[in-house]
Amino acid sequence: MKVHFIAIGGSAMHNLAIALHQKGYEVSGSDDVIFEPSSSRLAKYGLLPAQEGWNIGNIKPDLDAVILGMHARIDNPELLKAQEMGLRIYSYPEYIYEQSKEKLRVVIGGSHGKTTITSMILHVLNYHHKDFDYLVGAQLAGFETMVKVTESAPIIIIEGDEYLASPIDRRPKFHLYRANIAVISGIAWDHINVFPTFGEYISQFDKFIYTIFPNGKLIYCESDENLKQIVLNTKANIEKIPYLIPPNKIVDGETILLPNTPLEIFGNHNLLNLNAARLVCSELGISEEEFRDAIASFTGASKRLxxxxxxxxxxxxxxxxxxxxxxxxxxxxxxxxxxxxxxxxxxxxxxxxxxxxxxxxxxxxxxxxxxxxxxxxxxxxxxxxxxxxxxxxxxxxxxxxxxxxxxxxxxxxxxxxxxxxxxxxxxxxxxxxxxxxxxxxxxxxxxxx
Known part of the structure; x- marks a missing residue:
């Protein structure tokens, strides 16, 4: 497979490029500017473009896919060339779905806590040596890349951002993953440059629920009243699983998940995140005891407290x-x-x-x-x-x-x-x-x- 990335330097884009390279794909890319750590990481795998800027010579008829980053503009010369040649152009969430159509897809959505919930799930699965693919929005300890796509893994854990997929695809990213198991952590207005009213913003989560595969499962924060009303009113054919803050206590500056699991993390928001992760892991066959054994050593996602x-x-x-x-x-x-x-x-x-x-x-x-x-x-x-x-x-x-x-x-x-x-x-x-x-x-x- 030959894949070309337009705007390869983005956080998710360069990680997906590395993941496909590791999968054995022939990967090329371009960008007008590439910052650290993207440039060093791309160079490590021989994927750093020889020079910055756009070059229509990169767009060749034998490309199986062109992946378009959000940083590119709609008049990007490589994009225009790919459109003219009739090549298949994907946003990176579209391509993640393309890579995971035959897998069980877990998608973590919400205005806050997405990265932490996703990270918790990855930590638990990794702790118990499970085979899984993933897409997460932060660099995690013990994980070389923020994206992993393989042929063998039966499941993929995806952090589902509500921002737009690409310059030519104005759908929120998390609408494109078609979850089998979904999480919504809560709703708080954001991205007003795209969703100028709270009503427009909140409607994206209602639409997300309808993208869940029939008979799929939605795990949601019951203490968020706006979210609760959307979930209760939806007519989507799904199972609804609510969660709240789990029983806990603070002793000498340490949070204990009752009855007796000391945690490295703290705060009610993180306890909510933990409960969402616990419910996902349960759906993936992780027992309560196995979850507690693993989550005790979770130290948090990068830059989160x-x-x-x-x-x-x-x-x-x-x-x-x-x-x-x-x-x-x-x-x-x-x-x-x-x-x-x-x-x-x-x-x-x-x-x-x-x-x-x-x-x-x-x-x-x-x-x-x-x-x-x-x-x-x-x-x-x-x-x-x-x-x-x-x-x-x-x-x-x-x-x-x-x-x-x-x-x-x-x-x-x-x-x-x-x-x-x-x-x-x-x-x-x-x-x-x-x-x-x-x-x-x-x-x-x-x-x-």
Missing amino acids: ELLNSVNDTNIYKDFAHSPSKLKASVDAVKAQFKDRKLVACIELHTFSSLNSKFLDQYKNTMDKADVRIIYIDEKTFRHKKMEPLTKDDIVEAFNDPDLVFFDDSNALETYLRNLDFRGTNLLLMSSGNFDGMDLIKLAYELNS
Whole structure:
């Protein structure tokens, strides 16, 4: 099989390219810019394009498939050439389905928790040496790639994103996988550049339910009222399996899954994620005892309440939280886990939704449980995204918090953090960006030193 990737440098795209190369396919690709770690990983497998940019010479009549990344534009010269030649063009979710049509497909959807639930399932299956394929949105310890597709594996575990499949396919990715077993973790408005109203956004999950194969199973969070109503009202021919937070207790900063399984993770959102993963694993033949044995060693997905350093009575965490629901869940989790410590919480507003004045009031009171609440916006972000800048007053009003501390310069933010007293205090750094390149690891090891 000969496959060409247009925009091979994307996170999912380069991982799929590597997976197909490992499967024995002849893989080529192109992109106008490829960042780390994609470039090094592609180079390791001999897949890094010789030069950046688009070249219609890459599009040849003997290609079995062209896979189009979301980063490419609809006027991309390679895409236009492939269309002119009548070649089969796939988005990467379409191609994942093509590779897994004969497998049992588990698809994890929802506005939050997708990566963690998927990671938990992979950890448990891997712990018990099961044969499975997967697609997950983060690099996981013990897994070389974020995508694996083989001939032999009978099942595939797929993290199902609700964002668009490709520039020429405006369907959400998770609509294309045709789940046999599906999870919806919850619904909280996001991606307002594509779904400008909550009604439009929530309808994508209703449509997702109807993509589940007849007599399939839907595992869903019963405490999410919007989700619960959609599930109760659907006429899809599926089995509905609800879940809630499992019984637990916190002892000396450690969460115990009752009756007696200590966990490396914490927070109600992670306990909900765990219960979803448990139900999926049960459907895949993993017993309750086997699940508990495995989940006890799960340390979390990358950048999800990731512990950077712990010194005496100070923990410093990095977290991917960026949307209002994720922000609140992470702040609440750290505060609940360490009731006797203060919490300094800092979020970088970085996404299109978070920087949009029409969406900003969704953040109202989301950081209230933190003792010091910091908002950072890289001033260059507005220029890059061609958006009207937000002022400190805009943010204070939206968060409903006159005591917010605001920075638009990373050096000033770092200086401020270094001058705080972190004795008996945790620090939570949240962003889907990178705080303008701030070295968080170095910062974490030098605070309180």
